[in-house]
Amino acid sequence: MSTRARGRSHEVAGSRGGSRGLLTGSGQIAVAMMLMNVATYAFTMAAARIIGPVPYGAYFALMNLLMIVGVVMLGLQATAARRISADPTHTGQIERGILRVTARASLLLGGVLLLASPLIDHLLDLDSMPTAMLVAVAAVPLTMTGAQMGVLQGERRWRELATMYVLSGVPRLVIGLALILWRPTEFMAFLGVALGFYVPLLYGLAVLRQGREYSDTHERHGLLLMVKEAVLNSQALFAYFALTNVDMLVGRSVLDSHDSGLYAAGLIVSRAVMFLPQFVVVVAFPSMSTSRNAGRALATSMLLVGALGGACVLATALFPDLVLVFAGGQQYDEVSGLLWVFALLGTCMALLQLLVYSVLARQDRVSMALLWAALGVVVVLAATIVSTVGQLLAVVLTVDMVLLAALVPISFVKLRERSTAQ
Known part of the structure; x- marks a missing residue:
């Protein structure tokens, strides 16, 4: 053929x-x-x-x-x-x-x-x-x-x-x-x-x-255009990884060693929930890169990622002691009441990852700039108003949810425009 x-x-x-x-x-x-x-x-x-x-x-x-x-x-x-x-x-x-x-x-x-x-x-x-x-x-x-x-x-x-x-x-x-x-x-x-x-x-x-x-x-x-695109994609992915990891780095400086350890234990739950639906991103990305199926692929993928994340949040809320076993054990029981919030943060991270790849699929530089802006907001707010585990978690979750709320309509509008143009 x-x-x-x-x-x-x-x-x-x-x-x-x-x-x-x-x-x-x-x-x-x-x-x-x-x-x-x-x-x-x-x-x-x-x-x-x-x-x-x-x-x-x-x-x-x-x-x-x-x-x-x-x-x-x-x-x-x-x-x-x-x-x-x-x-x-x-x-x-x-x-x-x-x-x-x-x-x-x-x-x-x-x-x-x-x-x-x-x-x-x-x-x-x-x-x-x-x-x-x-x-x-x-x-x-x-x-x-x-x-x-x-x-x-x-x-x-x-x-x-x-x-x-x-x-x-x-x-x-x-x-x-x-x-x-x-x-x-x-x-x-x-x-x-x-x-x-x-x-x-x-x-x-x-x-x-x-x-x-x-x-x-x-x-x-x-070749030159491929190099330029690879560099553009790499910096957008770097912004995403920085956004989803900077809280631990900032936490080391704004929290005492005990609280930063508690936050790190909670992040084990966040990371697990974030990585669980990663396969969805891998499979959906090719369809998000086409003009015909991009919107449907993104919507279907968001529903699947959201459902998996919601199930994790619910399970964590119902069985915090069981989840705590995988998050460091009883020495971290002070954070057990917040584990479901950490699971919610992981769900937001997973949805953001999906949207970031949708951004890469359409090469949207405005959305890429929003990632960098969100990273800057997390650093500034965490360095100025955070002094407890709950406050740091609230700052990071709020910024991620605001970014998510901004990227979702932008993504679907841009995909619709691209489909219409084709």
Whole structure:
């Protein structure tokens, strides 16, 4: 089948599948992401117990740095998925172009991080240059995997994409656990993570080894334009991740150590609720990038995310003591009465993530600016009026809900305008 014919088939399948396609893809991705998250969590808990508190602190700092670096990966994934979904007749050109851009970006990022190894070693207080250099070793496959996932996501190849998600977590558990049982150090723990990233990369190379042939090209898919879009997407995603993580950083400065610990325990619930419906975003994004199904895909996805989040809020309100077991235990019982509010915050975060990807799908710079504005408001308000856990939670939840209330109508109006223009 020609690239053009394949493109038409993807477009038709996307328009006819509707909610059924969303639910079918969601099932595969949900199981895969669950396995990935369980494996990742299992290795994190194993590392905490096996290597000890001091090495684990260094490992945790490295993982947080890698999360920031991973924004580039997510930006490239969103770029590939959006372009292929929006213009499937040029899948071959987009695939080859984005993989070429990603290869250069990953090597450049790896080189920068390698040169910055002394700075990383100093800032994270590692006292180990080899450990600091591993950040570069991990960043290269992590970044390249992003584009591969984006291609599969844009083409709605859910089985292969689900396999990549599983391979993003399970090999880390197997390889990392073997290494830290051999030598329980932060170097071995992070080496297991770095080596684990090469497994999905190799799988991605295998499933995409025969690039799509293409005869016609379009200037809108030029390499420079792809780079610009990837940078734009990365900064928007960075704003989202900063918004959903800045409260913990601010909390460390405005709350005492006891209260900041209580807030951190509550955030475990928020993060769990936020990540639970992440598979919905992955499956819905290609449909949100098309002109025909964007509004329906966003509405269906918001209902699904909202329903999952509402169920979590209700369960947390009814069984706070049970939820507290997973949020640190009885030593954090002072925050048990607020756990349902933390679950509500996690639901807002999940809905915001969905809307952020809708923003990326339509490349709306005004909505991106609102993300940065909300981040600034949280920092200013938290630094000036917050002195308790409840106040910090109220500030963050209020800002998130206001942002949510602003982005929802903007998103549907913009999607309607784009559909009408087509």
